[in-house]
Amino acid sequence: MTTVVALxxxxxxxxxxxxxxxxxxxxxxxxxxxxxxxxxxxxxxxVDHVLTVIHPDDRPLxxxxxxxxxxxxxxxxxxxxxxxxxxxxxxxxxxGADVVLIHDGARPFVDAGVIDRVVAALxxxxxAIPALPVADTLKRGDASGTITDTVPRDGLWRAQxxxxxxxxxxxxxxxxxxxxxxxxxxxxxxxAGGTVVLVPGAESNVKITTGExxxxxxRLFDRPLEPRTGTGFDVHAFAADGDGVQLCGVLVPYSAxxxxxxxxxxxxxxxxxxILGAIGAADIGRHFPPTDAKWKGADSAVFLAxxxxxxEARGGRIAHVDVTVICERPKIGxxxxxxxxxxxxxxxxxxxxxxxxxxTTEKLGFTGRREGIAAQAAATVLLPALF
Numbered sequence: 295m296t297t298v299v300a301l302x303x304x305x306x307x308x309x310x311x312x313x314x315x316x317x318x319x320x321x322x323x324x325x326x327x328x329x330x331x332x333x334x335x336x337x338x339x340x341v342d343h344v345l346t347v348i349h350p351d352d353r354p355l356x357x358x359x360x361x362x363x364x365x366x367x368x369x370x371x372x373x374x375x376x377x378x379x380x381x382x383x384x385x386x387x388x389x390g391a392d393v394v395l396i397h398d399g400a401r402p403f404v405d406a407g408v409i410d411r412v413v414a415a416l417x418x419x420x421x422a423i424p425a426l427p428v429a430d431t432l433k434r435g436d437a438s439g440t441i442t443d444t445v446p447r448d449g450l451w452r453a454q455x456x457x458x459x460x461x462x463x464x465x466x467x468x469x470x471x472x473x474x475x476x477x478x479x480x481x482x483x484x485x486a487g488g489t490v491v492l493v494p495g496a497e498s499n500v501k502i503t504t505g506e507x508x509x510x511x512x513r514l515f516d517r518p519l520e521p522r523t524g525t526g527f528d529v530h531a532f533a534a535d536g537d538g539v540q541l542c543g544v545l546v547p548y549s550a551x552x553x554x555x556x557x558x559x560x561x562x563x564x565x566x567x568x569i570l571g572a573i574g575a576a577d578i579g580r581h582f583p584p585t586d587a588k589w590k591g592a593d594s595a596v597f598l599a600x601x602x603x604x605x606e607a608r609g610g611r612i613a614h615v616d617v618t619v620i621c622e623r624p625k626i627g628x629x630x631x632x633x634x635x636x637x638x639x640x641x642x643x644x645x646x647x648x649x650x651x652x653x654t655t656e657k658l659g660f661t662g663r664r665e666g667i668a669a670q671a672a673a674t675v676l677l678p679a680l681f
Contacts, residue, residue: 297390298343299344299461300344300388301320301345301383301394301664302347303396303398303497304328304348304400305372311504312550315667316352317503319352319356320510323611324463326516328399328402328480329359331367331605332346332360332602333575335395335404336364336651337574340576341409342389346360346365346399348368348371349370351552352406353368353544359480360378362599362600363604364581365383369382379396379482382396389584392459394458394461394464395409396455396456396459398493398649401455401501402511403498403680404456405498407556408456409633411494412456412493414459421464422491424453424455424494424495424499425451426452428450428452429447431447437513453478453480454496454499463483463488466486467482467485467488467637470483472483498601507625519676522677523572523673523675524567524570524672524675525571526564526568526570526571526672526673527564530553530554530563530667531552531553532551535550539558540552540559540560540594541559541562541638541667542559543559543633544629545628555590556584556591556597557593560619560659560668561650561671562597563597563669565637566578566601568676569598569602569612569615570601572673572674573604573605573677575604581600582596598641599640600639602640608678609674610678612641612643612646612676614647615649615671617637618652618653620654620669621652621654621661622661625652630651630652634649644666
């Protein structure tokens with residue numbers, strides 16, 4: 295398995311933005327600029343770890359921007375961006391990086407498609423960057439503002455991030471380039487003799503540099519939220535002994551328990567997958583691998599709350615969830631209200647936005663034979679229509 299680390303560079307001071315907060319911590323759509331990209335990268339199915347390089351003075355601002363997201367501990371940056379990236383790469387080695395995606399913390403609107411294209415290109419290349427062809431006529435001018443030349447635009451591209459690289463290639467290139475000043479990470483690999491390919495970027499993947507950029511980006515949030523729907527399904531077998539099963543955070547008395555790596559809350563697992571599906575964030579196993587010992591016996595509220603935070607980090611909100619528990623026994627009717635209330639509490643919703651129901655398979659199949667419990671769920675999520 296290839297380990298992909300997203301390295302977010304957010305140590306700059308944003309001098310062109312003017313005084314006050316660095317641009318990556320200014321509010322955009324009610325959340326710090328940095329949180330938008332952190333949320334997108336943390337939710338992406340191909341990204342295993344998100345590591346941020348920050349200015350040492352910004353730790354409280356970073357903690358606020360990253361609150362609730364499952365991220366690696368940040369590392370302090372250096373005097374220049376190139377120094378910050380090099381320091382971040384050395385820290386990424388400790389995460390077992392095979393591939394690194396280096397992203398500007400001030401690019402809040404990176405989308406999953408751009409990330410997909412960069413990662414895919416690294417199968418055959420040491421480096422890949424998203425870029426857009428230059429469409430405008432380019433002029434060269436002198437100090438007085440007089441045009442001295444018209445620059446042919448054929449073959450010219452506007453580079454974006456995340457720029458992706460095979461890890462050791464870019465780490466060695468950055469070590470070799472220490473003390474030099476190069477414009478981006480692709481240039482660092484090029485200087486070391488590496489080849490970098492272009493993949494299609496996105497017009498929406500803008501960088502916030504000035505106050506005007508921030509104001510323009512803010513207007514995108516004036517659009518209506520877009521509804522998206524996800525579904526989830528899960529099954530857990532009964533274990534031989536026990537005094538109850540965990541369903542939607544409620545212990546339902548029964549003569550057996552459900553087998554599973556965590557607390558085996560089959561209903562919440564289905565809801566978590568439905569929410570992750572609505573935002574294109576893979577599934578529960580990607581975020582909480584059953585092979586990881588730290589999730590053994592874990593309360594599934596952790597999984598559900600994580601999915602809700604990813605929605606919030608994308609600027610969205612959960613509109614409704616509906617879960618069906620499928621089993622012959624135990625009967626869930628007496629516990630349905632408590633299940634709704636607990637699910638709503640974890641998701642930060644009113645109980646009117648949560649529905650829980652039970653059904654049987656008329657004694658057919660494994661649930662009919664009382665060998666286990668299945669659950670299916672649907673979630674409706676509202677996201678900003680930014681892309």
